[in-house]
Amino acid sequence: MWTKINDCGKQLTVHSKIREENEGQFKVYDIIEIEFDQYKVELILKENVQEVEKIHQVFSCEQLVQYNFEVEEDETQ
Secondary structure, three states: OEEEOOOHHHHOOOOOEEEEEEOOEEEEEEEEEEEOOEEEEEEEEEOOEEOOOOOEEEEEHHHHHHOOOEEEOOOOO
């Protein structure tokens, strides 16, 4: 289940999956490193196609909330 990010410290850990939706197209990232309020991510899926090239980006918590990123949460909890 995907949930909007509103509290990075409680919702995000290393290897959390987050996604960005833009005009009906999704990009899914894996968080590979967290340093203070900076989240280094690796693009793993773009429009449901697995990415071969390793693309890294760094987002702040403010950016993740502002751009309505969602985090994948374990449904068994």
